[in-house]
Amino acid sequence: MEAAMDPWLIGCLAVVGSLLVLAVAGLVLIDVGFRPDRVAPDTLPSDLGMAYASVELTAVNGKRLAAWYIPAPDGVRRPAPALAVLHGWGSNSAQLLPVVAPLHRAGYALLMVDSRCHGGSDRDTFASMPRFAEDLAAAVDWLRTEPEIDRDRIAILGHSLGASASLLLASRRSDLVGVVAISAFADPETTMRRFMERVRVPYRPIGWLVNRYVEWRIGWRFRDIAPRNTIRRAQAPVLLLHGETDRVVPVSDAYAIHANRRTDEDVSLIVYTRCDHDSVDRIEAAAPHILSFLARVTGGGPRPETHVREAEPAA
Incomplete structure (x- = not known):
């Protein structure tokens, strides 16, 4: 007659089995999370008076890739000078229409692309920061072939x-004249860790x-693609814009990116008070700052201060 299995061993195997099931389920959920539900645009460029x-x-x-030219x-x-424009996670090009409309009125052509x-x-197997960058690169490449666009004056x-x-x-790439980065996060590792803390997932060992x-899935180490x-390695002047009360990407991320710039780099930071993650595009003060930056990088205007703090104007 076979000896009964040790209850302690049975318990250990049950725990390990449960953890494996949870791990597999978690990885499946992560993959699903890499493909956000697509949101259709609720506004068109023509709604803001822009032919497209x-x-x-x-x-x-x-x-x-769907895009608006x-x-x-x-x-x-x-x-003409031009900008290739890219939205955030789970959004689409309509998100940034309010912020780019003043830029268009000032004389810039726009190509607004929806990432995969x-x-x-x-749809694709997953979405990620490197794939966002690839899709933005496709927009820049398209602009460079357009006869009406000055290929030497393209910003993103x-x-x-x-x-x-x-x-x-x-x-x-070295063929860009400038970068406007609104509410950028500093490091995917930290961003993911903050998210897991919010949903009460322990960082060690599960979060780690x-x-x-995720690094294996996207094919990149976080440290190699972290904005900080x-x-x-930026090969063009950079304007960082961030809301002081951003609860999705805290303003400390903007300071971290700015602080880690090379001493010889043209990187400026503007922080808006009383502004959160998704309200930067509604700040009237943002357009003059962006236009001043674009005028300089596309036409030789004066270099701004490296850090400016501005109050949010009344609605």
Whole structure:
């Protein structure tokens, strides 16, 4: 007759089995989380008085990217300066229409692209900061082939994950004249850790293992794509904008990115009081700061102070 299995061993096996089931379930949920529910645009450029054309770009893996091309206003000399614009996680190009409308009125052409798994673009296996950067690169490449665009005066603008992707792209190519990064996070490791703290997932060992899995899934180590590190490799002037009361990406992230710039880098930071993560685009004071920066990088205007604090104007 076979000996009965030790109850202690049975308990250990049950615990290990439960942990494995939870781990597999967790990884499945992570993969699902990498593909956010697509949100259709609730506003069109024409709603803000901007004529536009819907265009399709091609991502590096052949996926279709939906984009809005907004030519420079009539009367602006061609070829015109331009911006490639990228939204944040779970959003679409309509998110940034309020902030780019004043830039268009000032004479800039715009190409606003929906990243994969967002807006009107194709779904993909997952979305990530490197893939956001690839999709933004596709937008820049498209602009460089457009006869009406001055290929030597192309800047990029992004919000949240799109801002962090903008900094990653600026560290990879030298044909950009400027970067406007709104509410960028400093480090994916820290950002993921903050999220897990909010949902009460212990960082060690579970959170740490989750982050290592995410690195494997996206094919990049967090430290290699962290904006606090890519800022040191930026090949164009950078304007960082951040809300002081941002509860999604705390303003300390903006200070961390700015503090880690090279001493010879052209990186400026503007912090808006009484402004959170998603209200930067509604601040009237932001447009003059962005326009001043763009005028300088596209036309040789004066270099601003490296750090300015501004109060949010009344609504």
